[in-house]
Structures are given as structure tokens and as C-alpha cells.
Amino acid sequence: MIKVNKLNKSFGNLHVLKNINLTVKESDVVVLVGASGSGKSTLLRCLNFLEIKNSGQIIIEGEQIEKNTHDLNKIRQKVGMVFQHFNLFPHMTVLQNVIEAPIQVKKQTKQEAIEEGKYLLEKVGLGDKYDVYPSTLSGGQKQRVAIARALAMKPDVMLFDEPTSALDPELVGEVLATMKELAEEGMTMVVVTHEMGFAREVADWAVYMHEGKIIEVGSPNELFDNPKEKRTQAFLSSVL
Ligand code: ADP
Numbered sequence: 510m511i512k513v514n515k516l517n518k519s520f521g522n523l524h525v526l527k528n529i530n531l532t533v534k535e536s537d538v539v540v541l542v543g544a545s546g547s548g549k550s551t552l553l554r555c556l557n558f559l560e561i562k563n564s565g566q567i568i569i570e571g572e573q574i575e576k577n578t579h580d581l582n583k584i585r586q587k588v589g590m591v592f593q594h595f596n597l598f599p600h601m602t603v604l605q606n607v608i609e610a611p612i613q614v615k616k617q618t619k620q621e622a623i624e625e626g627k628y629l630l631e632k633v634g635l636g637d638k639y640d641v642y643p644s645t646l647s648g649g650q651k652q653r654v655a656i657a658r659a660l661a662m663k664p665d666v667m668l669f670d671e672p673t674s675a676l677d678p679e680l681v682g683e684v685l686a687t688m689k690e691l692a693e694e695g696m697t698m699v700v701v702t703h704e705m706g707f708a709r710e711v712a713d714w715a716v717y718m719h720e721g722k723i724i725e726v727g728s729p730n731e732l733f734d735n736p737k738e739k740r741t742q743a744f745l746s747s748v749l
């Protein structure tokens with residue numbers, strides 16, 4: 510589904526991603542962990558082409574994507590993204606948030622988009638919130654709207670960048686439950702999170718990043734219980 514070869518990304522003199530190699534197969538759930546500043550968000554943003562790599566290859570569904578030869582807006586439809594801070598449109602209702610891009614970008618009919626949007630909101634447990642504005646929702650509800658909005662584009666892969674980090678602790682579970690359901694339906698997912706319980710339960714692979722490099726990859730239990738690398742051990746003992 511996604512293959513990354515020798516990906517490098519710099520901001521000016523700051524070399525943020527260093528020869529990243531990563532393979533994500535269809536229906537895989539990959540959890541990305543690492544200290545703040547290690548490049549996790551930048552990697553997700555490169556996979557979604559919100560940032561443009563300096564070198565290396567990003568292959569999505571067998572096709573090597575380059576900004577000169579591909580319509581990146583089309584690629585972004587395949588690769589949905591959910592952010593820490595929801596980024597909902599405050600002046601639109603919940604349903605309008607969800608149907609906006611399918612209508613504007615995917616050229617769905619309004620009727621179709623509404624039907625699909627209601628189905629998705631129902632699915633994330635917000636079937637009674639179509640007509641309210643985001644400001645009236647809890648953080649957990651906002652994040653579930655953001656997930657429904659991303660799903661409305663019918664992506665093949667979903668990227669989650671610390672989706673529960675901005676939430677009050679009691680609201681984390683409902684968002685993780687929604688993500689778990691999505692994983693069980695076979696969605697391919699790359700998730701940056703510090704929720705080790707979620708990682709162990711849901712992820713097929715865990716990846717540890719340190720200073721722009723992938724240091725270690727393994728099953729969540731392997732990586733969290735028996736890290737091979739000293740740096741992984743040090744990181745884990747600082748967060749667990
Ligand atoms: P993480 O998500 O693991 O905390 P990031 O990918 O956000 O790490 O950041 C990695 C490094 O890149 C940090 O040093 C950060 O300051 C830097 N960085 C990220 N985005 C930009 C940007 N747009 N311009 C300049 N530096 C950036």
C-alpha cells in the first residue's frame with residue numbers, strides 16, 4: 510500500500526528525515542512512536558504530500574508519486590489524515606464539515622454526500638449531532654467528526670497524528686474505540702500515538718523513530734517488551 514525508500518526531508522539546514530525506509534501493507538496498522546521532534550509528524554505529512562520530500566521515493570499503491578507528475582490533490586484523497594487539533598471548520602455544522610470535500614473536491618452530488626455523511630457520522634457514534642456546530646462538541650466528539658470527515662473521501666489509507674493527545678483523559682477511549690473499529694474493518698492505518706495499550710491491542714507493527722531515523726521495527730509486544738536497541742529501551746523507559 511505504501512512503500513518509502515530512502516526518504517529525506519530537510520527544513521533549511523535542519524535534516525529532519527534521514528533515509529527513511531518503511532513498508533505498510535494493505536490492512537496493516539502501524540504505530541509510530543518516538544520523542545517529540547524525532548520527525549513523526551513530518552513523516553506523516555510527507556506521506557500525505559503536505560510536505561514535499563527532498564529525496565527518496567514514496568510509492569503509493571505501486572505508483573511512485575512525484576509532485577511534477579502527479580496531481581497531489583488526487584493522491585491526498587487516497588491518503589486521509591487526522592490531526593491532533595481536529596481542524597474542523599467552525600462556521601459549518603458537523604454534517605457540513607463532513608460533506609464539504611466530497612462535494613467540492615470529489616464532485617459528489619449533495620444528496621449522495623449527505624447520505625454518506627450521515628452514515629459515517631452514525632458509524633462514529635454521532636448520529637444525533639448532524640446539525641450542531643463544532644463548538645458545542647467535546648474534544649472526543651470533534652475528533653470523531655474529523656475521522657468521519659476524512660473517511661468521507663473514501664481513502665485507502667488513514668494517517669493519524671497524535672489523535673488523542675489534545676483530549677481530556679476521559680475522552681481518549683471513545684476515539685481509540687472508533688479507530689479500533691476502523692482497523693478491524695481492514696483499514697490501512699499509520700498512527701502516531703503514545704497510547705501503548707492501543708498499540709498492543711490494535712497495531713500489527715510498531716516503529717520507533719529517533720532523530721529522524723527509524724531505529725527499530727517489530728510487533729508492538731516485541732518492541733515494547735524486548736527492544737533490541739539501547740535508544741528504544743531508553744525511550745520506552747521514559748514513557749512507560
Ligand atoms: P514530531 O512529530 O516527532 O514531534 P516533527 O516532525 O514535528 O516531530 O518535527 C521534527 C523536527 O522538524 C523538529 O525539530 C521541528 O522543529 C522541525 N520542523 C517541523 N516542521 C517544520 C517546519 N515546517 N519548518 C521548520 N522546521 C520544522
Ligand code: MG
Pocket residue numbers: 549550551670
Ligand atoms: Mg508531531
